[in-house]
Amino acid sequence: MPEANSRSLTHILKANLLTRFNALLGSLFVVILVVGPIQDAVFGLILVANALIGIGQELRAKVTLDRLAILAAPRARVVRDGVARGLQVSEIVVGDLVEVAAGDEIVVDGAVESDEPLELNEALLTGESTPVPKLTGAEVLAGSFVSAGLGRYRATRVGEASYARRLTAEARRFQLVRSELMRGINQILRIVTWVIVPTSIVLAVSQLRANPSLPDAIRGSVAGVITLVPEGLVLLTSASLALAVIRLGRRKVLVQQLPAVEMLARTDVICLDKTGTLTQPESRVERVEPLSAGADWKEALASIGRADPRPNASIRAIAAAFAGQTGWLLESRVPFSSGRKWSAFEFTGRGWWVLGAPDVLVARAEQNHSLESRVVRMTSAGERVLLLARAEEAEAKRGLRGLEPVALVVLAEEIKRDAAGTLAQLIAQGVAVKLISGDHPSTVARVASRVGLQSSAAIDGRDLPESESELAKLAESASVFGRVSPDQKRRLIRALQAGGHTVAMVGDGVNDVLALKEADLGIAMGGGSGAARAVAAVVLIDGSFAGVPAVLAEGRRVIGNVERLASLFFTKTVYAFLLALSVSVAVVPFPFLPRQLTLISAFTIGIPSVFLALAPSFERSPGNFLRRVMRFAVPSGLVAGAATFAAYALAINEPNISVSEERTVATIVIAAIGLWILARLARPLTTRRRALLVAMSAGLLSAFLFPALRVLFDLDFPRPIVALAAIGVVALAFLGLEVGDRAAAMIGSLALSLGGVGQKIERGRRRR
Numbered sequence: 001m002p003e004a005n006s007r008s009l010t011h012i013l014k015a016n017l018l019t020r021f022n023a024l025l026g027s028l029f030v031v032i033l034v035v036g037p038i039q040d041a042v043f044g045l046i047l048v049a050n051a052l053i054g055i056g057q058e059l060r061a062k063v064t065l066d067r068l069a070i071l072a073a074p075r076a077r078v079v080r081d082g083v084a085r086g087l088q089v090s091e092i093v094v095g096d097l098v099e100v101a102a103g104d105e106i107v108v109d110g111a112v113e114s115d116e117p118l119e120l121n122e123a124l125l126t127g128e129s130t131p132v133p134k135l136t137g138a139e140v141l142a143g144s145f146v147s148a149g150l151g152r153y154r155a156t157r158v159g160e161a162s163y164a165r166r167l168t169a170e171a172r173r174f175q176l177v178r179s180e181l182m183r184g185i186n187q188i189l190r191i192v193t194w195v196i197v198p199t200s201i202v203l204a205v206s207q208l209r210a211n212p213s214l215p216d217a218i219r220g221s222v223a224g225v226i227t228l229v230p231e232g233l234v235l236l237t238s239a240s241l242a243l244a245v246i247r248l249g250r251r252k253v254l255v256q257q258l259p260a261v262e263m264l265a266r267t268d269v270i271c272l273d274k275t276g277t278l279t280q281p282e283s284r285v286e287r288v289e290p291l292s293a294g295a296d297w298k299e300a301l302a303s304i305g306r307a308d309p310r311p312n313a314s315i316r317a318i319a320a321a322f323a324g325q326t327g328w329l330l331e332s333r334v335p336f337s338s339g340r341k342w343s344a345f346e347f348t349g350r351g352w353w354v355l356g357a358p359d360v361l362v363a364r365a366e367q368n369h370s371l372e373s374r375v376v377r378m379t380s381a382g383e384r385v386l387l388l389a390r391a392e393e394a395e396a397k398r399g400l401r402g403l404e405p406v407a408l409v410v411l412a413e414e415i416k417r418d419a420a421g422t423l424a425q426l427i428a429q430g431v432a433v434k435l436i437s438g439d440h441p442s443t444v445a446r447v448a449s450r451v452g453l454q455s456s457a458a459i460d461g462r463d464l465p466e467s468e469s470e471l472a473k474l475a476e477s478a479s480v481f482g483r484v485s486p487d488q489k490r491r492l493i494r495a496l497q498a499g500g501h502t503v504a505m506v507g508d509g510v511n512d513v514l515a516l517k518e519a520d521l522g523i524a525m526g527g528g529s530g531a532a533r534a535v536a537a538v539v540l541i542d543g544s545f546a547g548v549p550a551v552l553a554e555g556r557r558v559i560g561n562v563e564r565l566a567s568l569f570f571t572k573t574v575y576a577f578l579l580a581l582s583v584s585v586a587v588v589p590f591p592f593l594p595r596q597l598t599l600i601s602a603f604t605i606g607i608p609s610v611f612l613a614l615a616p617s618f619e620r621s622p623g624n625f626l627r628r629v630m631r632f633a634v635p636s637g638l639v640a641g642a643a644t645f646a647a648y649a650l651a652i653n654e655p656n657i658s659v660s661e662e663r664t665v666a667t668i669v670i671a672a673i674g675l676w677i678l679a680r681l682a683r684p685l686t687t688r689r690r691a692l693l694v695a696m697s698a699g700l701l702s703a704f705l706f707p708a709l710r711v712l713f714d715l716d717f718p719r720p721i722v723a724l725a726a727i728g729v730v731a732l733a734f735l736g737l738e739v740g741d742r743a744a745a746m747i748g749s750l751a752l753s754l755g756g757v758g759q760k761i762e763r764g765r766r767r768r
Contacts, residue, residue, distance in 0.1 A: 061242035064249035101310035103529030114151030145531035184626035206584035220590035227576035230569035260537035264555020285321035338511035344394035358387035382446020441482030489515035574637020591666035604674030643733035
């Protein structure tokens with residue numbers, strides 16, 4: 001079954017070379033080579049350089065992704081010739097016997113062949129979160145995962161024939177999912193495409209009428225058309241995303257779904273599982289408190305530690321603490337399930353022994369009042385406690401009967417050294433943190449306080465309201481949740497999303513799978529269960545939670561910078577359209593030569609955009625990408641276009657002024673306004689951004705100050721009266737841009753204030 005973690009080489013070349021804008025600009029490049037002079041064809045060389053840079057960046061990203069994909073590639077235990085061995089999923093063939101345990105993904109369709117029943121969660125296929133028991137001969141489907149049990153199944157359908165793959169193919173056929181960022185970029189490109197065709201025709205006709213020389217008319221038309229094209233927008237967008245993949249790859253982060261980069265930027269709530277994320281995945285037995293005299297609890301714990309073939313972290317800790325031989329023989333068992341929160345083992349002549357959450361088991365025991373208060377005291381102190389008990393009968397469906405408590409096992413969990421600092425970074429970035437765990441609420445609250453996560457009280461998952469509106473309010477206000485089932489984790493994430501939040505979920509276990517899939521951004525630990533890694537959009541290969549703030553910051557950097565780039569390039573398209581329309585109506589020559597526009601674009605858009613694409617950015621992206629770009633680009637482009645044409649009109653109406661002087665006036669005006677627009681986009685102005693503005697200003701000034709460059713770009717200083725008029729127009733343009741910014745900011749603040757007042761009124765009405 002082919003899995004593409006990155007674009008193929010052929011796809012990369014096509015995406016960077018075979019585009020409508022490359023075809024348009026390539027054709028115009030050939031036209032300029034024919035009519036000359038060669039200086040006006042510089043834009044063609046920049047086009048080639050841009051394509052080479054884009055291809056190079058994407059190839060680097062492809063190498064990084066492919067290497068990480070090998071580290072995170074799904075594997076399975078396959079029995080061949082009686083020997084179990086680890087294989088890549090792609091190597092499984094029909095007839096193979098596959099071993100699975102709790103937390104494993106069913107990677108191909110098959111039929112159960114083990115005597116012990118498996119419990120499968122098929123929520124990712126059917127939406128039903130209740131585990132389904134699978135007996136011998138029952139069909140299992142790829143895409144489900146084992147919630148409890150240990151067994152084997154025989155592969156019957158693999159690759160494209162599997163059920164999940166057929167579902168995926170149907171989904172891809174009828175619904176092509178795109179991110180808001182790509183929708184916005186594509187919408188901009190569609191607008192530009194529709195504008196270019198009629199504008200080019202009108203401009204060409206007007207230039208033929210306005211210019212007595214055919215080469216001059218062609219050069220004017222070409223200059224107008226190439227200015228309309230945002231030729232670097234797609235390149236720098238893909239380069240920014242590719243660079244994000246490379247940077248995340250260096251941090252051992254695998255991006256499995258491309259929209260994940262965008263979700264990184266928009267995340268404002270992050271939900272965490274406790275074990276394996278804030279605490280070390282392995283715990284240890286701190287002490288055991290017997291509850292009944294003469295009970296052989298030590299032998300029972302030692303036997304349980306050896307009886308589970310695929311033990312979880314708790315049973316591994318018990319096995320390490322009680323490693324002696326007991327001679328007890330296992331007859332039957334009920335595997336641990338995050339839904340039940342207990343496991344049971346039947347030993348020959350010793351009966352059933354149960355190990356699980358005391359607050360779940362104590363309610364089933366007789367005369368439990370003193371034990372219940374004892375457990376409450378221990379969990380209130382933040383201790384993680386398990387109850388060992390005897391039982392007359394234990395079944396997965398019918399539950400437990402005749403429960404007799406024997407001992408309390410206290411486990412110690414070690415908090416990761418970087419957990420507190422990581423949470424502090426997330427909160428500083430404006431991200432709300434929610435701790436959601438299956439452990440006792442008091443234990444979870446204790447861990448939360450130790451890592452600096454402030455919360456008024458821990459919410460017990462068994463008390464969560466059924467009403468979605470009530471759940472949404474609770475999810476918004478509370479930060480710590482305990483005794484939460486896998487389905488409740490999913491409900492909490494849905495409630496947060498319903499409140500307008502972009503939610504990320506970090507987890508590593510089988511009980512996190514539904515939440516990881518439901519979240520806007522699922523982040524799995526590299527050492528977690530196969531099912532968790534399979535559904536997550538991002539995998540932390542080294543399993544370090546400390547990398548999460550850097551991952552979110554990288555997403556914000558990319559999306560924030562792409563928004564700046566889109567605003568910059570679309571501003572150029574807007575003022576180019578206005579200029580083309582104005583000269584066509586006025587039937588005057590276009591105010592620029594292609595080489596002059598290449599100069600302006602290089603120092604106000606091209607070179608700065610590369611630096612802006614690489615600059616750090618820590619502000620969360622609020623969404624509405626296209627609206628935000630339009631809100632900046634349209635007014636800015638209109639002001640720039642109107643000011644340039646006004647200065648050009650003043651120049652051409654001045655007697656005894658050369659064509660070169662007229663074009664120089666327009667070049668000075670658009671260059672100055674372009675630098676001001678760049679400065680507005682670069683705010684807040686850091687030291688590096690100020691240095692960038694100074695360098696770009698110096699580059700433009702050098703073209704006017706050095707005689708050789710003036711000849712190259714056909715620049716000629718206008719007479720003082722015209723220059724003063726141009727300076728006045730530029731000053732008015734600066735004032736118009738700043739006033740527009742202030743007005744927009746005031747309107748935005750007023751809208752937020754009115755929205756806040758409206759929300760307070762609505763909350764008051766609901767309380768009444």
